[in-house]
Amino acid sequence: MSDKIPIRKRRKRWLIGTIALTVVLGAGGFVGDRILKSKGHPGLRTFLHQVVTNYPASFAMEPVLLSITVDERDMEQLRSVVDEARDRGVIMPEGNEYVEAKLSGPEGDFKAKLRIKGKLTDHVQGSKWSFRVVAKKDGGFLGMKRFSLQHPGTRNYLCDWLYHRLSANEGIVALRYGFLRVEFNGEDLGIYAYEEHFGPELLEHNGRLAGPLFRFDPALFWEHRLNEMQKLRFDEPFAAYQAAAVDAFGSSDVAKDDRLRGQFEEAVGLIDGFRRGELRASQVFDADRIARRHALLDLIGGHHSMDWSDVKFYYDPAAKRVEPVSYESFSAFPLRTLAGSDRWVGRHEAGMDLHDQYFNDEEIFRAYVKHLERMSRKSWLDSSFAALEPALDSASATLYREFPYKELDRSIYYKNQKVIRKLLNGPKPFHAYFGGTSSDTVEVAIVPIDGLPMEVHALLLQDGTRIAPVQKTIIPCRRQGNLGVPVVVRFAASGPVEREGLKIECSVLGASVQREVEVFPYALLGSAEQGRLLKDRTPNAKEFAFLIVDEQERTITIKPGAWKLDHTLVLPSGYRCVAVAPLRLDLVNGAELISYSKLDWKGLQDLAINIFSTDSSSHGVHVIEAEGLSRLSHVAFANLTRHKDDQERSGDVSFHKSSVIVDHCAFSGTGATLLDVSVCSFTMRDSRIDHGSDQLEAHFAQVTLSNVTFGHAGDDAISVEGGSARLEKITITDGKGIGVKGAKAAAVTGSDLRIEDMGAAFEGQDGSRITVKQGSVKNVEFIAKAKKAEMRYGPVVIELVDVTITEAGGDFVYGDGSLITVDGERVGVAKAVKGK
Structure with a gap:
């Protein structure tokens, strides 16, 4: 009997200890869970799971x-x-x-x-x-x-x-x-x-x-x-x-x-x-x-x-x-x-x-x-x-x-x-009150109750007839803490309209989903006058007699003939600017043609469209953020600007965020840059660029050139900054600068390139890569220069395969970390190639 007492005591103590430990752990877990939730965490269970799961997973890779x-x-x-x-x-x-x-x-x-x-x-x-x-x-x-x-x-x-x-x-x-x-x-x-x-x-x-x-x-x-x-x-x-x-x-x-x-x-x-x-x-x-x-x-x-x-x-x-x-x-x-x-x-x-x-x-x-x-x-x-x-x-x-x-x-x-979906589709956007009819209109007073503006599309009659509002109507929001300001909306009607069973067809401004709101069959007395909406911008194109604006077709046509543009023309977005030969457009008196519409200009093989400036005072032709693809065929641009180091716009002709296909076109003049393309897709075929300082500059664009001739550049012929360029059947001659230059990680590939009588054939910097397969280089001061590898960009790589090189005054020079190869063999002398 005496032997059983200690065993019972031990069991009792063990039970008490277990209960106490359970209480302590439970209380600690409860407090910990509350603390975690007070700090925005889902709770203790999730916390422990994350620690157990995620910490070992962190060793799968070594942090930088x-x-x-x-x-x-x-x-x-x-x-x-x-x-x-x-x-x-x-x-x-x-x-x-x-x-x-x-x-x-x-x-x-x-x-x-x-x-x-x-x-x-x-x-x-x-x-x-x-x-x-x-x-x-x-x-x-x-x-x-x-x-x-x-x-x-x-x-x-x-x-x-x-x-x-x-x-x-x-x-x-x-x-x-x-x-x-x-x-x-x-x-x-x-x-x-x-x-x-x-x-x-x-x-x-x-x-x-x-x-x-x-x-x-x-x-x-x-x-x-x-x-x-x-x-x-x-x-x-x-x-x-x-x-x-x-x-x-x-x-x-x-x-x-x-x-x-x-x-x-x-x-x-x-x-x-x-x-x-x-x-x-x-x-x-x-x-x-x-x-x-x-x-x-x-x-x-x-x-x-x-x-x-x-x-x-x-x-x-x-x-x-x-x-x-x-x-x-x-x-x-x-x-x-x-x-x-x-x-x-x-x-x-x-x-x-x-x-x-x-x-x-x-x-x-x-x-x-x-x-x-x-x-x-x-x-x-x-x-x-x-x-x-x-x-x-x-x-x-x-x-x-x-x-x-x-x-x-x-x-x-x-x-x-x-x-977001709930807020875009609230239970009711506004209250609508029948305001009466006249011989040709129906009035409805609309009082907003939501925080989003609503566009009114139509008044729906009880028989299903749909009547459009007299003018575009956007109902303002109800500002928090205020009553909605009434707006009177008028709808065109060919006869009397019954007040029963009317509905307004509407949508949140810009939304794709339309909805219907019932119209109360009684008036809201003392409705305020609707404020005027913002005025639409008047197109500048209507100032010019040689332009035809077709709102239905959304086209702006330049009439054939010889015209002077003596002040700046701005074409609005959403149109297509059409031009055909015969056409001679002379930009004088500092005029500029700026188009937010795509261009569709088509000359003839023996009669090109001519865009020029007799006094070389123009600021050029610039297409900016035009929707769709522009097309230029048989168009000649000449002498649009005089050379200026601080040229107001990049290029006599430029395309920014405006993709374009150019074929059988010519660009010439004395400008600092004859053609500039940026942040777009640019394709040029069967064309020629003559004179000017820099001839073609591309910035973060996707460029494709085929059968294009560059002649007499005062400086560089082709400059590619970022983006990519594919060059096929390209001739570059009689220039003072570089034939093909890549910068800021540009990727340039070429085939069948002929470069003669230039300062240098190729130059790469800022981690750019230039690869040319088949072609010839003749009578250049330097064949290729690869600037040193930059920490932010990496090395410059210039690869020449099956390229015939003759009469080169200089050889190949590459900076630290960069590479030039000819037919797979590394070539050149390592030098500190500085500058841009």
């Missing part, structure tokens, strides 16, 4: 390593900035100077300068300080010369990674953003996020022409924020959007570069006119990209980044349009309303908020809703994730090395899609 070394004196300066920021609660620019640093990355070692980055103290918490890095000379990291390093949580881990990738896929200028491991003075700081800053490399990477990058200067706004943090509250008019100056990134470089400064002045002028209400948003901004950006911000729940102090821009100097640049998204929040909701009042005016001005532009709003419909389809998000899956897996694995619990929660994006 960036090592930073700063000497002790400069380290003390950085510590001083950090300590002061922690004391004040904000990072002040005073004293936060750049210090010298040595960096080592996957491409090699380089020198740079860096400083503490950011405004608030989240950038200096713990040992993971945020840095702004600017590489010196040819240095750089992953193609970037200017970039930031910061805690991944600063940009919400994988959320900004996804935002920039989606932005790039939508054709928006997007920053390079990802994750890496950082060592600082030998100390492993763990996983950081890198984020590209604003400079020429950003534009090159996004396939854009060089141009100003800028913002609304937030400096005075941050003075206001600092006062708030110090609990000082008073009227501060200097902190408003309307008071902010337009500030260029790299302002010192802009000031030194006449061309860039002039472009920046253009951008400032357009922005000023926009803020004053003198110019519509679509006259200043790239309407489609503004629309895409805001539809995307709705999808990702990134409305915080719409603050005017955070938005960034690029000015396209050829299109004369301002584009948005993707920047910190503050995303992955549940969507409550749309970026364009509660804004449309049907007019733009001075004093409006930036986004109120955007979304009171009809072109922008229509495009915005179109992209909302597209992006809110589940299939769009499914395909986006599928396309990004390999890159997302790689980025996630790097992040999980230190943050295995920071998965990308895809569910928030799918939920936001559902919200």
